[in-house]
Amino acid sequence: MRLFRNRPPDNRPADNHVHTRWSWDTPDASTMRRACERAIAQGLPAIAFTEHLDFTVWHEDDAATSQGLIDRHPAYQRPIDVDGYWAELTECRERFPELRIWSGVETGEPHLFATSVAEHLQDSPVDRVLGSLHSLSLDGQLVGVGRLLYADPDATMRRYLGEVVHMIESSDVFQVLAHVDFPRRYWPGGSEHYVEKDYEEEYRAVFRALAATGRALEVNTSSPLASVDQVRWFHEEGGEAISFGSDAHAPTAVGQRFDLAVDIVETAGFRPGRDRFEFWRR
Ligand SMILES: [Zn+2]
Numbered sequence: 001m002r003l004f005r006n007r008p009p010d011n012r013p014a015d016n017h018v019h020t021r022w023s024w025d026t027p028d029a030s031t032m033r034r035a036c037e038r039a040i041a042q043g044l045p046a047i048a049f050t051e052h053l054d055f056t057v058w059h060e061d062d063a064a065t066s067q068g069l070i071d072r073h074p075a076y077q078r079p080i081d082v083d084g085y086w087a088e089l090t091e092c093r094e095r096f097p098e099l100r101i102w103s104g105v106e107t108g109e110p111h112l113f114a115t116s117v118a119e120h121l122q123d124s125p126v127d128r129v130l131g132s133l134h135s136l137s138l139d140g141q142l143v144g145v146g147r148l149l150y151a152d153p154d155a156t157m158r159r160y161l162g163e164v165v166h167m168i169e170s171s172d173v174f175q176v177l178a179h180v181d182f183p184r185r186y187w188p189g190g191s192e193h194y195v196e197k198d199y200e201e202e203y204r205a206v207f208r209a210l211a212a213t214g215r216a217l218e219v220n221t222s223s224p225l226a227s228v229d230q231v232r233w234f235h236e237e238g239g240e241a242i243s244f245g246s247d248a249h250a251p252t253a254v255g256q257r258f259d260l261a262v263d264i265v266e267t268a269g270f271r272p273g274r275d276r277f278e279f280w281r282r
């Protein structure tokens with residue numbers, strides 16, 4: 001058996017949330033090729049390149065416009081170079097036939113940018129669409145939640161989770177809810193001071209809304225890991241599907257902490273899908 005000692009476990013799921021240099025916040029050295037090599041070394045069956053789809057200029061039909069939002073703060077976001085993205089993805093599919101490679105986007109605030117997102121996807125359809133809330137409105141601007149937390153972490157967290165419910169109920173463009181409690185990454189004083197249980201009712205409202213649509217909850221392994229309790233709340237509220245996402249912005253982070261995440265999700269009552277490419281199921 002010594003021969004196989006370093007072989008990765010064969011129950012590792014697909015990584016449905018990976019960024020590369022085609023995302024505005026990811027360095028040039030983070031190539032798809034290196035991410036694929038890492039995925040194969042980790043024993044992952046599949047990888048999805050879900051680049052950030054964020055807008056700094058919006059369509060007149062977007063809800064962001066009708067809500068009177070003027071701009072973003074900060075506003076470093078850049079459009080995806082669709083031609084470059086597809087050229088590298090196609091090359092990787094040829095180079096790594098043993099790995100299933102999905103196209104994707106991580107839509108930021110998709111409920112505020114429905115028309116802009118639809119236009120992008122019409123020109124460049126993808127396999128995986130993640131839905132993310134990174135920002136909340138403040139005085140006519142969309143402001144990154146990390147900045148809002150410092151004024152009032154508790155109120156910001158409750159407002160955030162309430163807005164996630166609204167995002168789920170008013171946008172059906174995404175298949176997976178990414179990093180449900182994104183602000184905990186930036187919790188004042190350190191994420192270890194964040195107490196999930198304080199927001200149980202708010203989480204449950206999110207999970208009820210998501211479960212009602214049959215969509216998947218992501219266990220995000222860049223964020224501080226969800227507890228078994230949190231994933232179980234989703235199960236208790238009728239949640240059907242779980243997606244695993246490293247949210248890697250560097251190739252070395254592809255598939256990070258998936259063994260821990262699998263343990264958590266299994267303990268909370270979910271099982272692998274029919275094959276290794278599917279979401280996990282209740
Ligand atoms: Zn995100």
Ligand SMILES: [Zn+2]
Pocket residue numbers: 017019106247
């Ligand atoms: Zn991401």
